[in-house]
Amino acid sequence: MKANYPTLAIALALVIFAVARASAPTMNATDTASVKGTVKLIGTPPAPTRINMSSDPVCAQQHSTPVYTEDVVTDKNGDLENVVVFVTNSLGDRTFDVPAQPVVINQKGCVYQPHVVALQANQKVQIINHDACTHNIHPVSVNNREWNQAQAGGSSMEVTFPREEVGLPLKCNVHPWMRGYLSVFKHPYFAVTGKDGSFDISNLPPGTYTIEAWQEKLGTSTQTVTIGGNETKTVQFVFKAR
16 A cells, blocks of 8 residues: 555654643643842942033933943942843753843933843844934844944834843943943843842742842852742842942
8 A cells, every 4th residue: 555655744743743742841820939039239339430421412411410320220228220130040941932022222311221121032122212313232242143233313223132141231332331231031030120129030930940140240149049839939139349
């Protein structure tokens, strides 16, 4: 009897698909876990540097008060802003959907807003130039492709970063004081601390994880946590002023 190769190929593909579905890890909502906490600074924070925008009147005229660098931003309680907190291991070969919503970086008053962003690999980054002057977008990448591109005032552009990279610097070649940072992950388990230094990483599969906190001037700090299903662990990262 003559073999029907197309039929056999389809049958084999269906078997492989069924096995893959059966072996793929599944999680109920009650199985997931969370890690939350705060990041603090001990000691006297370094004084921010006043930014001189006199080389471009379009930039300078947008500010009625002085503008300072955001290298280390903290409040009177030591709560540390703009720290990227993320899971570094124990996710195996899991894959994750890329969010449809883009991450937005505004150039307004010739500064990056926000100063630090985090996103998933291949998630769109929308960069908007609200200023009347031209900026130059220049990500100084190590794992991703380095490029630079002029961007006219009032325009918007979308880009993606396909590879993981923590603390990728973003700068403007036209205005040297403009500097921000992107962190790119292949999973959704990350957060950037707000003004109160807090973070919340949710929907984690139960397990043991290394959690890392990255700050552009203070370096990194790590902790290991073990969390079960429907459990929340609270941790605190502490950096010392240099």
